[in-house]
Amino acid sequence: MxxxxxxxxxxxxxxxxxxxxxxxxxxxxxxxxxxxxxxxxxxxxxxxxxxxxxxxxxxxxxxxxxxxxxxxxxxxxxxxxxxxxxxxxxxxxVVHPGAISALKVTKRDHVAVIGTAGTISSGAYEKALKAINSEVKVDSLACPPFVPLVERGVFSGDEAVRTVDQALTPLDEKGFDTLILGCTHYPLLREVIRERVGPDIELISSGxxxxxxxxxxxxxxxxxxxxxxxxxxxxxxxxxxxxxxxxxxxxxxxxxxxxxxxxxxx
Known part of the structure; x- marks a missing residue:
């Protein structure tokens, strides 16, 4: 058509x-x-x-x-x-497709989700994940600085590294093996996020x-x-x-x- x-x-x-x-x-x-x-x-x-x-x-x-x-x-x-x-x-x-992608790759049924304050407070990803697999463990974290950073065109460099490092600190030692980039702005920071969480964590974009x-x-x-x-x-x-x-x-x-x-x- x-x-x-x-x-x-x-x-x-x-x-x-x-x-x-x-x-x-x-x-x-x-x-x-x-x-x-x-x-x-x-x-x-x-x-x-x-x-x-x-x-x-x-x-x-x-x-x-x-x-x-x-x-x-x-x-x-x-x-x-x-x-x-x-x-x-x-x-x-984009929430349901992102949840499906994460559940396809997690090996320990332990998924973390980062997103805007509105997305995280809605619990949309946790609901979508648990609707498919009620046993999955979900850690959620709002990362408010990321969207303004991307909208300014700052996808890499010292400012991006500092911002991502500080924002993701609460997820340290949580034990998840899969991280959902639960905002469509966040894949533009993918390489910086990858560097911060390490190569063993699966990064999921819903696109x-x-x-x-x-x-x-x-x-x-x-x-x-x-x-x-x-x-x-x-x-x-x-x-x-x-x-x-x-x-x-x-x-x-x-x-x-x-x-x-x-x-x-x-």
């Missing part, structure tokens, strides 16, 4: 999911909104997160999307089930499993685009378009093309 897949996030983080969808489904068109002007969502009141998320969704409905991916863990934790009920198109979050779920759902609903083409992706931000494009080009490792600044809400 010649309609785009909508992807929404509080800012840059959802690009980690969009990149994987584009890799696994190279014929599909992506329409992306990153709400960088109001990022981060993690510390915000859930009702604000709900309102902001619906504003992005309503904007994307104008694009005639065939599927929606809520690539913001905080937003998914707050509003995913409501959106699924309200929309007539398939809707996917890969989410893209597989997107592919499977589109196939079963007969919504895949089947003809040959070079899709024209569209990227929108509520923040500075030039800055968003520079960081998106860097992370996606492609020229994402024109990025447009839009306004949401009043």
């Amino acid at each position: 010649d309609k785009p897949i909508g992807v929404i996030d509080s800012g840059l983080g959802g690009l980690t999911v969009a990149k994987e969808i584009m890799r696994q489904l190279p014929k599909e068109e992506i329409v992306y909104i990153g709400d960088s002007a109001r990022c981060p969502y993690g510390p915000r009141d859930p009702e604000d997160v709900r309102r902001f998320t619906w504003e992005m969704i309503n904007r994307l409905l104008k694009e005639q999307m065939k599927m929606l991916v809520i690539a913001c863990n905080t937003a998914a934790a707050v509003v995913l089930e409501e959106v699924k009920r309200e929309l007539a198109i398939p809707v996917i979050g 890969d499993e989410t893209a597989r779920e997107v592919s499977s759902l589109l196939y079963h609903k007969n919504l895949l685009y089947v003809d040959d083409r070079q899709p024209q992706h569209h990227f929108y931000t509520t923040g500075d378009a030039k800055r968003f494009k520079r960081l998106a080009d860097q992370w996606m490792e492609i020229d994402v093309g024109h990025v447009e600044t839009i306004q949401l809400g009043e």
Whole structure:
């Protein structure tokens, strides 16, 4: 079907999911909104997160999307089930795919989750993990400094190393063997996090499993685009378009093309 897949996030983080969808489904068109002007969502009141998320969704409905991916863990934790009920198109979050990925690789049934304050306080990952395996042990930790760091384009270097080191200290000696990067911004800090936790810890990003779920759902609903083409992706931000494009080009490792600044809400 010649309609785009909508992807929404509080800012840059959802690009980690969009990149994987584009890799696994190279014929599909992506329409992306990153709400960088109001990022981060993690510390915000859930009702604000709900309102902001619906504003992005309503904007994307104008694009005639065939599927929606809520690539913001905080937003998914707050509003995913409501959106699924309200929309007539398939809707996917990133929490369940991330939980599935973690349970596939943990050897000791001991998983740690890092995320925003909103995601961690919601208990979304622990609920998703235990719904699949009630025996799994889960350690959860909010890492509020990570999203602002990524939104500034600081993915490596001394500041990133110091910030990650301090934030992850409470997880020292916990004994987990798998760490879920429970915010789509966090994979942009993957190498710094890897250095901090060591090579024996499996790092889980939800992008890969989410893209597989997107592919499977589109196939079963007969919504895949089947003809040959070079899709024209569209990227929108509520923040500075030039800055968003520079960081998106860097992370996606492609020229994402024109990025447009839009306004949401009043």
